[in-house]
Amino acid sequence: MQTFIALFRGINVGGNTILPMRDLAKVLEGLGLKNVKTYIQSGNAVLQSPSANAAELARKITTAIEKECGIAPQVLLLGFKELHAAITANPFPQGERDPKSLHLFFLDSIPRKPDLATLESIQTEREQFKLIKQVFYLHAPDGIGRSKLAAKVEKALGVTVTARNWRTVNALASIAAAAAEK
Numbered sequence: 001m002q003t004f005i006a007l008f009r010g011i012n013v014g015g016n017t018i019l020p021m022r023d024l025a026k027v028l029e030g031l032g033l034k035n036v037k038t039y040i041q042s043g044n045a046v047l048q049s050p051s052a053n054a055a056e057l058a059r060k061i062t063t064a065i066e067k068e069c070g071i072a073p074q075v076l077l078l079g080f081k082e083l084h085a086a087i088t089a090n091p092f093p094q095g096e097r098d099p100k101s102l103h104l105f106f107l108d109s110i111p112r113k114p115d116l117a118t119l120e121s122i123q124t125e126r127e128q129f130k131l132i133k134q135v136f137y138l139h140a141p142d143g144i145g146r147s148k149l150a151a152k153v154e155k156a157l158g159v160t161v162t163a164r165n166w167r168t169v170n171a172l173a174s175i176a177a178a179a180a181e182k
Contacts, residue, residue, distance in 0.1 A: 001034060001048040003180045005083050005172050007106060008043030009074040009162040017071050027068050031060060035179045039171055046175040076106055076162055080176045087173055091130045092139040099167035103144055105136035105153055108160040115156040123149045
């Protein structure tokens with residue numbers, strides 16, 4: 001069984017596109033996925049699948065959710081090793097002390113022509129960012145909600161992204177590690 005971390009983009013944010021986690025878990029289990037565990041209401045799940053094809057599985061999940069719940073969220077699936085590598089590569093260890101200040105933006109593909117100059121031009125004095133392969137790291141000590149840079153990441157990179165804070169990323173890694181041991 002392959003362990004995946006599923007990041008659902010744009011559900012349960014700002015009162016829009018509501019999908020209760022118990023409903024999400026039922027849909028995932030209905031697809032024959034095992035050891036399904038959801039984490040907080042913003043669209044995170046750890047699951048196991050006999051298929052190792054992440055792209056195909058993501059399409060199946062989106063289709064099933066649309067059929068059962070009437071919404072079609074984008075789903076980014078990460079393998080446990082991918083998530084662990086993203087955690088290990090964190091270039092801003094100072095952000096780990098305040099896990100809400102450190103965000104990892106997971107990209108659906110490697111950007112061809114990222115416009116990092118635009119992001120540099122709007123970053124505050126205290127913000128730091130770095131793009132490493134398919135993860136964009138942002139340390140925003142003054143808060144991500146106030147960050148003009150955070151609001152422009154997707155457009156500047158030219159690829160679809162979904163972000164999680166450091167606490168969520170590490171919680172998902174712990175859940176995935178426990179699932180992988182089963």
